[in-house]
Amino acid sequence: MAGWDSLGGALTSAPAICSWEQGRLDVFGRGTDNALWHRSFANRAWNDWESLGGGLTSPPAAVSWGPGRIDVFVRGTDDALWHRWFDGRWHGWEALGGLLNFGPAVASWGPRRLDVLVRGRDNALWQRTFDRGWKPWTSVGDPLTTVPLPALAAVSSKEGRIDVVAAGTHNFLTHKSWTGEWGIARWLGLGESPITFDTSLAISSWRADSLDIFMRGGDRALVQIGATTEETTGIGFTEPQPRNHGGILTSGPAAVASHSGTRNDVVVRGTDNALWHTSPASRSQL
Secondary structure, eight states: OTTOEEEEOOBSSOOEEEOSSTTOEEEEEEBTTSOEEEEEEETTEEOOOEEEEOOBSSOOEEEOSSTTOEEEEEEBTTSSEEEEEESSSBOOOEEEEOOBSSOOEEEEEETTEEEEEEEBTTSOEEEEEEESSBOOOEEEESOSOOSSSOOEEEEEEETTEEEEEEEOSTTEEEEEEESSSBOOOEEEEOSSSOOOEEEEEEEEOSSTTEEEEEEEETTSOEEEEEEEEETTTEEEESSSSOEEOOOOOSSOOEEEEOTTSSBEEEEEEOTTSOEEEEOOBOOTTO
């Protein structure tokens, strides 16, 4: 795929990606053995794939709250949320309960703070927070989406804020934000004439109140649109139409903003089931 580079592997789900410092990337995917697989980019080179075990029934979600820290979340064979983390070494799997309809999303707005979002069996959005210890599950209430594969994406653009997006019907996005409490879910049309996109999304942020949203378009190419957070309406798009980055995706994307502040790193599963990577510029400040 032009403008893309292959990272190999054999994935059976959408991937996840996170970064704890400039020049460092960690990517994750579910392998053909349903285990979690990991590959990292450090010192200007990609390290080999390694298995982190587990039994996944969803794509993974990953985030870093600071240097040297990674947290990864998946749905297990019991449909509960499972967690594994790195703080210089990988720790074993931890069960966090719940009954998930699909894979989780996760965001972090500060050191030792994690917010995991899932769609429960009641189709409502549920949240579990780590704030120097795990808090109980809480229901956020209204569902974000009614489509069959209710993938969620979450990010924090600044301390004390979380933005969650999901795909809805009729080429609309659903958005909900947390700024100490949850706001009302809103439907957002994409541009002057809606594009076709599937239910898998990714969202990244490289500075306060700036967002980039990535989707698999109707032609299976990667598309991107920039947005900014707004107190009254949630988010607003910075351009009339998404930008097409090509490729042929067989999964939704995963994205993380570079610490240099101008680009994103996006990974997807290609037609060969390998992991593919591209680095589009941020669109959120156009």
